[in-house]
Amino acid sequence: MKQQCLLCNEKFIGRSDKKFCSDQCRHAYNNQNKKDHELFITTVNKILRKNRMILHQLGPVGKSTVRKEYLDKMGFDFQFITHTFTTKNNNTYKFCYEYGYLEIEGDKILIILWQDYMANRAQLSGFHSSKPS
Numbered sequence: 337m338k339q340q341c342l343l344c345n346e347k348f349i350g351r352s353d354k355k356f357c358s359d360q361c362r363h364a365y366n367n368q369n370k371k372d373h374e375l376f377i378t379t380v381n382k383i384l385r386k387n388r389m390i391l392h393q394l395g396p397v398g399k400s401t402v403r404k405e406y407l408d409k410m411g412f413d414f415q416f417i418t419h420t421f422t423t424k425n426n427n428t429y430k431f432c433y434e435y436g437y438l439e440i441e442g443d444k445i446l447i448i449l450w451q452d453y454m455a456n457r458a459q460l461s462g463f464h465s466s467k468p469s
């Protein structure tokens with residue numbers, strides 16, 4: 337049976353319930369019809385997940401120091417984080433989900449894991465807490 341692709345109008349042969357000539361056209365059509373804010377959320381989630389994966393690969397058990405260039409090379413996007421945690425020494429860790437990092441001297445990055453007390457102390461004393469150990 338001859339069908340017509342909903343996106344590119346190309347005629348194609350396929351089952352009667354097939355609406356697109358290819359997966360590419362199907363994806364493009366679906367993306368076109370998503371609301372802009374949904375696309376933005378999807379895009380940001382992708383970046384955050386990638387950031388998280390990079391931190392996980394470089395500091396799988398938390399508390400490791402790596403050179404900033406490694407994160408750059410792996411495609412880490414420093415613009416996107418989920419939340420922050422500021423210690424009482426005024427160091428602000430930036431988090432991507434449960435992995436956090438702090439930029440330290442010499443172009444290095446300290447990677448840590450989110451700890452439960454960070455959430456508790458943050459609520460009790462306005463985001464000031466002792467240094468993660």
Ligand SMILES: [Zn+2]
Pocket residue numbers: 341342343344345346356357358361
């Ligand atoms: Zn098509």
